[in-house]
Amino acid sequence: MLTLLKLIQSMIKTLHSAGTPGQVAAGMALGSVLGLTPLLSPHNLVIFSLLVLLNVSFGGGMLGWMLFVPVGFLLDPVFDRIGSSLLTAPSLRPLWTDWTNTPLLPYTDFNNTIVLGSFVSWLVLAIPIFFAARYGVAKYRATIGERVRQSKVYKAITASQVYNVYKMFRP
Amino acid sequence: MKVKIFRWKAIGPLLLFLTLLGVLVWIFAEPVARQTTEEASSELLGTEVNVGKLDLLPRQASVDLRALQIADPFVLTRNLIEADEIRLKLNPAALAEKKIVIEHLSLHGMRFGTARKKPARPPSGKGFAPQVYRAVNQWAKQFDVPLLSLTPIDTIRQLALDPTQLTTIREAQSLLARTDSVRKGLEQGFQQLNIGPTLDSARALAQRLAATDPKQLGLDGTRQAIQSVQQTLKEVEDAKKRIEALERSARTGVQFLGQGVQGLDQARLKDFAFAKSLLKLPTFSAPEIGGALFGKVSIDRFKQAAYWAELAQQYMPPGLLPRPTPGPNRLRAAGQTIEFPKAKDFPRFLLEQGQLDFSIGGTSPIQGAYTATVQGLTSTPALYGRPAVITASRRAAGSALASIDVGAVINHLTARTHDSASARLQGIKLPSFDLPGLPLRVDPGNGSSSLMFSMRNAGAELRGRWAIGSNKVSWIADSAGRQLNDIERVVLRVVSGLNDLQVVAELSGSIASPRFSVSSNLDKAIAQRIQAVIGEEVAKAEKMVRAKVDSLVADKVEPVKRQVAAVQTEANQRIQAEKQRLGEVQKQLNVELQRLTGGLVPGLELPKIKL
Numbered sequence: 111m112l113t114l115l116k117l118i119q120s121m122i123k124t125l126h127s128a129g130t131p132g133q134v135a136a137g138m139a140l141g142s143v144l145g146l147t148p149l150l151s152p153h154n155l156v157i158f159s160l161l162v163l164l165n166v167s168f169g170g171g172m173l174g175w176m177l178f179v180p181v182g183f184l185l186d187p188v189f190d191r192i193g194s195s196l197l198t199a200p201s202l203r204p205l206w207t208d209w210t211n212t213p214l215l216p217y218t219d220f221n222n223t224i225v226l227g228s229f230v231s232w233l234v235l236a237i238p239i240f241f242a243a244r245y246g247v248a249k250y251r252a253t254i255g256e257r258v259r260q261s262k263v264y265k266a267i268t269a270s271q272v273y274n275v276y277k278m279f280r281p
Numbered sequence: 282m283k284v285k286i287f288r289w290k291a292i293g294p295l296l297l298f299l300t301l302l303g304v305l306v307w308i309f310a311e312p313v314a315r316q317t318t319e320e321a322s323s324e325l326l327g328t329e330v331n332v333g334k335l336d337l338l339p340r341q342a343s344v345d346l347r348a349l350q351i352a353d354p355f356v357l358t359r360n361l362i363e364a365d366e367i368r369l370k371l372n373p374a375a376l377a378e379k380k381i382v383i384e385h386l387s388l389h390g391m392r393f394g395t396a397r398k399k400p401a402r403p404p405s406g407k408g409f410a411p412q413v414y415r416a417v418n419q420w421a422k423q424f425d426v427p428l429l430s431l432t433p434i435d436t437i438r439q440l441a442l443d444p445t446q447l448t449t450i451r452e453a454q455s456l457l458a459r460t461d462s463v464r465k466g467l468e469q470g471f472q473q474l475n476i477g478p479t480l481d482s483a484r485a486l487a488q489r490l491a492a493t494d495p496k497q498l499g500l501d502g503t504r505q506a507i508q509s510v511q512q513t514l515k516e517v518e519d520a521k522k523r524i525e526a527l528e529r530s531a532r533t534g535v536q537f538l539g540q541g542v543q544g545l546d547q548a549r550l551k552d553f554a555f556a557k558s559l560l561k562l563p564t565f566s567a568p569e570i571g572g573a574l575f576g577k578v579s580i581d582r583f584k585q586a587a588y589w590a591e592l593a594q595q596y597m598p599p600g601l602l603p604r605p606t607p608g609p610n611r612l613r614a615a616g617q618t619i620e621f622p623k624a625k626d627f628p629r630f631l632l633e634q635g636q637l638d639f640s641i642g643g644t645s646p647i648q649g650a651y652t653a654t655v656q657g658l659t660s661t662p663a664l665y666g667r668p669a670v671i672t673a674s675r676r677a678a679g680s681a682l683a684s685i686d687v688g689a690v691i692n693h694l695t696a697r698t699h700d701s702a703s704a705r706l707q708g709i710k711l712p713s714f715d716l717p718g719l720p721l722r723v724d725p726g727n728g729s730s731s732l733m734f735s736m737r738n739a740g741a742e743l744r745g746r747w748a749i750g751s752n753k754v755s756w757i758a759d760s761a762g763r764q765l766n767d768i769e770r771v772v773l774r775v776v777s778g779l780n781d782l783q784v785v786a787e788l789s790g791s792i793a794s795p796r797f798s799v800s801s802n803l804d805k806a807i808a809q810r811i812q813a814v815i816g817e818e819v820a821k822a823e824k825m826v827r828a829k830v831d832s833l834v835a836d837k838v839e840p841v842k843r844q845v846a847a848v849q850t851e852a853n854q855r856i857q858a859e860k861q862r863l864g865e866v867q868k869q870l871n872v873e874l875q876r877l878t879g880g881l882v883p884g885l886e887l888p889k890i891k892l
Contacts, residue, residue: 148613162291162298186614197619203603207621216379222608224616 129167135243137170139236145178147228152217193227311335327410328354329401344369352401355585360397365390375627382627386635413591421584424797442556442829449548449834453841456541463534464848470527476520480866483513487869495877503877510874517867524859531852538845545838556826567804575799578714579786582747586734590700594739597693601663628661651675668692701735720759725751740792747786754782775810
């Protein structure tokens, strides 16, 4: 229940933030990797750092993460197949052999079928996610955005202390 | 408008976050590593592994483990090994590649076979080790260890046999069905041969040509006649080939039935054994007594050796091909983690040199300081290039009466793997064990024990030998047990008079089809005594069993055997008859061909002459 509330809160805040639809969409595209790939993978620390450092919507990133967590769980069998086909492809064997025998690179866990499959899928899906999210946010703001902004619920959320902290990372 | 890419003000909070993360890792690294070590090693070995404390020493690239306990997967209340302190010196360069290369392992305060405060969890789950554990237990069950039966002879009564329980009858019915099917198949084959038209046309041609003078046919007529003969001979040859194919198929079918008939004789032997088991006749064959008394305890030793050898096969595979292993346990699917070994690089796991010190205290002849070494234990033997070697022996000279020598070599450098282990214990207190079927426990006292186990080519070749010997055996009777019968008392009298015990169990064959035998000095002594007491009565009972089984199966088996013989004869006769008919007509045609060609070799093409 709490997660659901947080999701709604994050969605509302993000959709009405000062960021442009492009910034929100870029945040969502980056954040989606946190949901699509196993969370405790080293590349997610890099993605998180990018979300903080780049001038994209941090809220969008969190929204993307939350939206894509269930998608990640659902698509695990597909990721497994993709990862397996990439790792067992004879033409790619020299690449993986070098990758897994080079200092630090093995810690990426890219020799795991789920990690590699989900990461590669994210690379492919990131651009479509960006454009879909940008279109969605722009459409939302142009249609029902203003009505939501005037609602009591939105005002209650934006008045909370959490929102003040969140504003620090607002684009 | 200038596009702002970086959010510089976020660097501070990010650094703070990363520092916090680092502190958390620092605080929780040791407990997490300890738990992970316990989980991973339990999973790998298929038995509970407990680590009391784990200290990470990053400056020395070392790990200290304390109070290590590895449970015995076959006796859950006992530890296989218990050690007070273990220090692992790791190779930092290999760690950077996420590989564990232990340059030196030292283990102090090692003890074997200590009792556990809390019984270990039995191996369970879908991991490889629990699967091997279950497979090895199943493997051990296949050995047909006879039960020692010491039923008093006066309880043998009339034998009541249900014919449906007899294998011979079931096999005979099945063979009858097979005979019928072979007979139908042959009949169908003869019909499909369809050599009648070929024979008829060949005979007609031969007769027609016999009545013709080649001189009157003219050149063209002769040429046409020769072509007709050659064409017909070709058809005859084809028909012969069809008959030969049928003959081959008939031979296979007949052979199959012959095997069935042999199977009936074997089934009858099984039925004799089954019927005999219903009578519960006392065992007095020496090999059976040996197997019954010491079979289980011997198989238990081989079972444990087979378990560790199977784990070595899995974890130390030969070659450098990519190897998939199950991924880590997590909320998300585990997937598979694929290892890509690289020539001249570190293997994923390597124990270069391990030194294990242990001492045996007290006043026993084996007391003293011992040392064991482990070299080259690795997940990729092809990269290490040398077999793994494990040895254990006394460090300083001690009593000549007692010693412990253990050695093992795991050679997985190529696909022709060879694992061998040997252990020789002399002058040590051997564990006591129960004698199955007798209310008696054997305490071998101080004696010698040796175990040799060798497995080649992933279990294709198996050899094992377990022997114990002692001349100070004591026999502990279970006085609280039931009243002993006459035969049991005879056996007890025999064994109680023996101070000497020599048992030898041998294993050979392959993992898939192992052969096992066990013998001891007790076998003959017991067998001779029992035979002297009840041999005649047992022989009579066995004769009765044979007669009973024969009377039940004879009227079912004999007709089947007759039918099989009839099918065999009929198939043979018909094929020979067909071959003979074709042979005759072929001969006639060849004669005519020779006449037409004026003695030229049949089949030789005559030159075409333009007229």
